[in-house]
Amino acid sequence: MKTKRRSSCIILCRGQYYYEVKRMNNDKEKNLLWVSVAAAILFSGAGIILGILFQSQMILFDGLYSLISVVLSYMSLLAAGFMSKADWKRFPFGKDSVEPLVVLIKYAVILILVAASFLAAAAALFQGGREMQVGPAFVYSLIGMSACLGVFYFLKRYAEKGSALIKAEANQWLMDSLVSVGVFIGFLAAFLLQITETALWLIPYIDPLMVIAVSFYFLQFPLKEMKKALREVLEMSPEGPVQKRIESSVQEVKDEYGIEESFLRVTKVGRTIWVEIDFVTASDDLGSLKIQDQIREKIAGSMNDAAPKKWLTVSFMKDRRWALEE
Numbered sequence: 001m002k003t004k005r006r007s008s009c010i011i012l013c014r015g016q017y018y019y020e021v022k023r024m025n026n027d028k029e030k031n032l033l034w035v036s037v038a039a040a041i042l043f044s045g046a047g048i049i050l051g052i053l054f055q056s057q058m059i060l061f062d063g064l065y066s067l068i069s070v071v072l073s074y075m076s077l078l079a080a081g082f083m084s085k086a087d088w089k090r091f092p093f094g095k096d097s098v099e100p101l102v103v104l105i106k107y108a109v110i111l112i113l114v115a116a117s118f119l120a121a122a123a124a125l126f127q128g129g130r131e132m133q134v135g136p137a138f139v140y141s142l143i144g145m146s147a148c149l150g151v152f153y154f155l156k157r158y159a160e161k162g163s164a165l166i167k168a169e170a171n172q173w174l175m176d177s178l179v180s181v182g183v184f185i186g187f188l189a190a191f192l193l194q195i196t197e198t199a200l201w202l203i204p205y206i207d208p209l210m211v212i213a214v215s216f217y218f219l220q221f222p223l224k225e226m227k228k229a230l231r232e233v234l235e236m237s238p239e240g241p242v243q244k245r246i247e248s249s250v251q252e253v254k255d256e257y258g259i260e261e262s263f264l265r266v267t268k269v270g271r272t273i274w275v276e277i278d279f280v281t282a283s284d285d286l287g288s289l290k291i292q293d294q295i296r297e298k299i300a301g302s303m304n305d306a307a308p309k310k311w312l313t314v315s316f317m318k319d320r321r322w323a324l325e326e
Contacts, residue, residue: 029166030084032158033077036169039151040069043144043176050140054133057124058186058210059140061117062179068113069172072106076169093311096270100232103168107222107229110175114218121211129204134194138187145180152177168225175221179214186210238268242306249302250277253295257286263323273307275299277314278323286316 047063050056079102083095124130152173158166190206193199237243243266250262261280266273277299279286286292296314303310317323 027084028158030077030080032155032166033073033080033169036151036155036173037070037073037077039147039173040066040073043148044070046140047144050136054137054140055130056132056137056207057117057121057130058179058183058207058214059137061211061214062144062176062183064117065110065113065176065179068109069176072109072172073169075106076102094272094309096272096309097233099270100229104226104229104233106168106172107226110172111219111222111226114215114222117211118215121208121215124208125205125212130207131204132190132207134187134190134203138184138191141180141184141187145177145184148173148177148180171221171225175218178217182210182214182217232267232269235267235269235274237266238273238306242266242268242273242303245302246275246299249299253279253298257281257291257295258283259286261320261323268307271307272309272311273303274311275303275313277312279314279316280318280320280323281316282318292316 044063044066047059047066049063051058051060051063079098083098087095152170155166155170155173186206186209190203193203231239246266247264250264253259254262259279259281263278263280265276268274279295286295292314296312299314300310300312303312315323
């Protein structure tokens with residue numbers, strides 16, 4: 001059985017500090033999510049109503065996607081509010097696992113919507129296409145495309161340094177923007193065919209073909225993001241160069257201080273990267289707290305830019321059994 005000795009005082013102090021530093025960022029995050037919710041409500045209502053009126057499955061899909069975005073964005077708001085409340089007695093290691101869980105659920109729902117839309121479009125295609133009002137649909141697509149891109153670029157400004165929730169919102173609007181661009185291109189083609197009276201037989205097939213094309217493109221987003229979120233939920237080692245940087249730093253410490261063996265465990269959950277290192281050495285030279293803190297400082301330097309929050313635990317022992325799971 002592996003024994004861990006963590007100071008509850010250190011945990012609580014870290015938690016309170018993190019809460020105070022991040023409180024303003026959490027308020028900004030919630031405001032951004034509210035912007036996303038309001039925009040999604042507007043788009044969903046317009047898309048569903050006009051999709052039915054214009055008899056366009058593509059516009060209806062756009063509206064349904066926005067409607068689901070409302071529910072998912074509100075779920076993100078609830079998660080952000082829950083995570084912003086400090087509760088270090090019940091959650092001594094924070095609430096970071098909430099973030100990948102929410103992201104996983106969001107993209108699973110989007111994946112179901114994409115699959116259902118693809119099947120409906122394929123059925124319409126084999127039934128001879130779908131008649132629609134091309135002129136009004138083209139005007140809607142132009143307005144919708146401009147508005148969606150505007151919301152996406154607004155969120156993208158904050159997504160690069162924000163949490164996974166904001167990044168997920170920005171990705172949702174990127175996907176919605178791609179739908180809108182696809183709608184615009186398709187309806188532009190249909191509009192040109194109609195006014196030039198060229199290949200009129202092709203017009204009923206444009207709407208379901210757009211849905212199928214966008215569905216294929218959409219599949220990469222949910223699958224990619226679900227993979228990343230699942231890795232965090234399962235507490236797997238993070239991808240990228242950070243793992244190698246930490247391994248290199250640990251090896252340098254071993255070489256410098258003549259440490260025989262080490263055990264490294266790294267994972268990233270939400271906004272926190274967790275690093276646990278057990279050094280096994282027969283020497284008593286590392287008994288000084290000053291030397292041990294110097295080693296921690298060196299390893300902490302290799303964690304820069306790894307995540308907004310870092311949790312580092314470095315232990316020293318003579319008996320390796322304390323570093324092994326039994």
